Amino acid sequence: MEGSICLTVEERKLLLQAYRSGRDALVARRAHVILLRARGWTWQEIQATLFCSTDLIIESLRRFAEDGVAAVLEQPNELPEIPEWLMKVKHWLTTKIPQDFGDFRSRWSCELLANLLAWETGQRLSGETIRRGLHRLEFAYRRPRPIVGPTDPHHVQKLRRIQGLLASLPDDEVAVFQDEVDVHLNPKIGSAWMPKGEQARVRTPGNNRKCHVAGSLVWGTGTLLVSPPEARRNTEMFLAHLDDLRRRLRGWKKIHVVCDNAAFHK
Numbered sequence: 199m200e201g202s203i204c205l206t207v208e209e210r211k212l213l214l215q216a217y218r219s220g221r222d223a224l225v226a227r228r229a230h231v232i233l234l235r236a237r238g239w240t241w242q243e244i245q246a247t248l249f250c251s252t253d254l255i256i257e258s259l260r261r262f263a264e265d266g267v268a269a270v271l272e273q274p275n276e277l278p279e280i281p282e283w284l285m286k287v288k289h290w291l292t293t294k295i296p297q298d299f300g301d302f303r304s305r306w307s308c309e310l311l312a313n314l315l316a317w318e319t320g321q322r323l324s325g326e327t328i329r330r331g332l333h334r335l336e337f338a339y340r341r342p343r344p345i346v347g348p349t350d351p352h353h354v355q356k357l358r359r360i361q362g363l364l365a366s367l368p369d370d371e372v373a374v375f376q377d378e379v380d381v382h383l384n385p386k387i388g389s390a391w392m393p394k395g396e397q398a399r400v401r402t403p404g405n406n407r408k409c410h411v412a413g414s415l416v417w418g419t420g421t422l423l424v425s426p427p428e429a430r431r432n433t434e435m436f437l438a439h440l441d442d443l444r445r446r447l448r449g450w451k452k453i454h455v456v457c458d459n460a461a462f463h464k
Contacts (some may be wrong), residue, residue, distance in 0.1 A: 202233060203235050203259075203314070204234045204236070204449055205233075205267075208268075209235065209267045210233070210236070210416055212267055212271065213229040213233050213234065213267060213270070213271075213380070214229075216229040216270075216271050217229040217233065217446075220271075222273055225271055225273060227248065227250060227254060228257070228261065228271075229246060231244055231248070231254065231255055231272060232262055234265075235258075235259065236255070239261065252337050252394075255335070258270060277353040281331075281334075283315055283319065283323065284330075284331040286318075286319070287316070287328060288332075288335055288337075289298070289308070290311065291311075291332075296310060299314060307325070308328040309325040309328075309331045310327050311323060311325075311328050312327070313327075342423065366452075367417075367418075367454075370451040370452070371452040371453070371454065372416065372417070372418075372447055372450040372452075372453055372454070373417040373418075373454040373455075373456060374414035374415060374417060374447075374453065374454070374455055374456065375415045375457075376412065376413070376415075376439070376456065376457040377414075377456050377457065378411065378412045378413075378431055378435070378436075379410070379411050379413070380409070380410055380431070380461075381408065381409045381410070381411055381427065382406055383403050383405075383406060383407045383408070384402050384403060384405075384406035384450070385400065385402060387400055398421070408430050408432040409427035409429070410427060410435060411424060411425070411427050412435055412436065412438075412439035414439070414443060414455070415426070415449075423443060423446055425439045426440060430464050433462040436462050436463055
């Protein structure tokens, strides 16, 4: 295993890919050892630079000598055993909330889980250790997705009525889906690339005047009917839109308006 290593262009690409973007740290370190050895580095230089053991260098060179790059990039067959404390933390995250343990908070943090682990089991770990363990279990720290609630107990019956209406709609009747939207005149400004030390400028109206617009989507044609904007979103706005629909769809005998449960729709 002494001497330099000769790599083909394809082998070097595979090793570089494993070193730069490989998911397994051990495979990435083995690939790094082979790449440095191919550049003519000595064992002492590799060990001093990578802060690795001679066993890792021997194992990497042995794999390359016996079976080539494929053996160097071989993933471990057995995953390391998940410790008991991590499984307990996973159980708390998926089945409990902090309030179940007398805490007033509504969501878990790594520090809170570490404190609870020490209280329940006597095992003291840092919040950073908890974080790494959760990443190992493929947990991610992100914002929950908001959902509409509470659910309507008559949702299924209402949906069936709407579907039945649309399926048997007579030729002289039309159905529309109605809703409102708020329109802000000031533009929403997001991040953009610009030279360091300089800040781009976006011209705005100054005062953010908000308007409310009511619109309806015609079933079957996809035509969007939008009424003039109003200053307030209330019953008068809804009735004005219904009158606008009656005028613009005057060729139909009956207009079915499907809308949500906003208070001013009643």
